[in-house]
Amino acid sequence: MRNQPTNAATAKISPDLPLTPEQGQLVQQILTFTTSHLNTAGPAVFTIYGDAGTGKSVVLSHLFNRLQVAARTQTTSPLAGTKNYFLVNHPEILKVYREIAGNHPHLLKKDFQRPTSLINQIAKGQVQPDVLVIDEAHLLLSQADHYNNFYGNNQLSSLLATAKVIIVVFDETQVLRMKSFWTEQHLAQLVAPFPHATYRLTHQFRMQASDDLVRWINDFTHRRIGPLPTDVGTGYDLRVFDDAEQMRQAVVQRNNEVGLSRIVATSGYPSTLDGGKHYVTEGKFSLPWDQYNYTSTPWAELPQTINEVGSIYTCQGFDLNYVGIILGPPVSLDTDDRLQINLDRYTDVEAFKKRDDLTDPTEITRIKQQLILNSINVLMKRGVKGLYLYAHDSRLRHYLHASTA
Incomplete structure (x- = not known):
């Protein structure tokens, strides 16, 4: 319970x-x-x-x-x-x-x-x-x-x-x-x-993870990808999944055991502020994005949100016990095993609205890429007790899975 x-x-x-x-x-x-x-x-x-x-x-x-x-x-x-x-x-x-x-x-x-x-x-x-x-x-x-x-x-x-x-x-x-x-x-x-x-x-209070894992997350979100550390922290549960539906089932089990466990995702899936439901779909996995929360209770504490996919807009600033993250289409690995950010596959149109004080195209591209990486940093640091990962990109998924073998 x-x-x-x-x-x-x-x-x-x-x-x-x-x-x-x-x-x-x-x-x-x-x-x-x-x-x-x-x-x-x-x-x-x-x-x-x-x-x-x-x-x-x-x-x-x-x-x-x-x-x-x-x-x-x-x-x-x-x-x-x-x-x-x-x-x-x-x-x-x-x-x-x-x-x-x-x-x-x-x-x-x-x-x-x-x-x-x-x-x-x-x-x-x-x-x-x-x-x-x-x-x-x-x-x-x-x-x-x-x-x-x-x-x-x-x-x-x-x-x-x-x-x-x-x-x-x-x-x-x-x-x-x-x-x-x-x-x-x-x-x-x-x-x-x-x-x-x-x-x-500087001291990490939320995550019961090792300094090595926190450092790996920081490196990842600055496009310095390396093998996942062998020491992730005593009792901390780090898993990489080949199947998003299997990850969902693991998160549901954790939620039944200790509560406050949710699936979240980066942008890259259909999402429009039109009042309708838009789904994150990966193989057999298919759940709607988080709905606008009109209640006074935070999104993660509503029991029904175990059947939704959280975003940075509902999860930023919150502790979850276990978090399952779907790294969506904007995040991939190139043929030289370097992290690649695909701006054309980002679907959060609100994130990139034009600013009159930013005019250099190269600088704008760099900032947009960093905003995506920042969103990954926010999501990866939600879990107090565990972090579960699934990547849409097959090459990135294989890299992460192989580095934990």
Whole structure:
């Protein structure tokens, strides 16, 4: 039977979780930074860098709870009476934080917002924030996006013009769309005029995998493919499948045993935002893409989604116990055993929308290829206990399978 309280996404980033000494010191460092810049001219920025699974979100969860407890209960604190908000530009992750808020007396669901919503409230004079905490800042829009009602040039720039202190977490390897194209260099240039500090988290908390396997994933998503490591971590389950349906059956078994196990895939299969079902099909395997989730429960925690294929848009930022990944048609191996990214086979049209500030065709191609590789990085690092792989490309599938023999 599924153990929901243990597997719930809220349990993974709750402010009630114990912190490591490093994480606890980081929270205190950020609090000191925040209080020392509340009354200085101009905004101050604290940036936390770190790969997927390095504990960034749990640090922010603890930090924001501390901020709001001080703001709402500690009358002698420099934070007393401050108006603080937690922002994340990902609807599924926002659901998790709002659920956490419902279980903590000094966190309100309205404290947690999408960036565009808060920016528009500020523009109307409805709120004036003091401290902003931004999770997944690499998802902030870096150009106007009328579809999402953002008419500025850069969401972080808009927020810098209003808040006194901003704390962001950032990972450029999780940038997935041209409209939110960021690099560490771009971020550093943007905050350079303001008081700022940085910290880089490096320890992998999510995956119970060996450092060798994490390194292999990082290399793979930078087009440096090599044999899978022999040491994948004690108890970590790494498998390569020749048959996607067999992989699905293995994931279903894991889900029945421990819960939070799902099939996910890269782009490269029919996908249109028309309200209909579009299927990922590989031989006998055929399941629909994840459907838009209108509930307050994150996609991965809905029992029926064991019969769907997750995407970066439902899985980014979440822990799964076991993840089965279909590497779709855009990813292949050439005759010299080099990883090849086929842009013409990518079906996520939203990912590659044109930017006026990017005009060099060679650079645009490089960025598009890296966005695809970033999506693979996001998906490969979802599994806490295990990673199952199936590749559409027969040459890549054979290479991966042979390297585990």
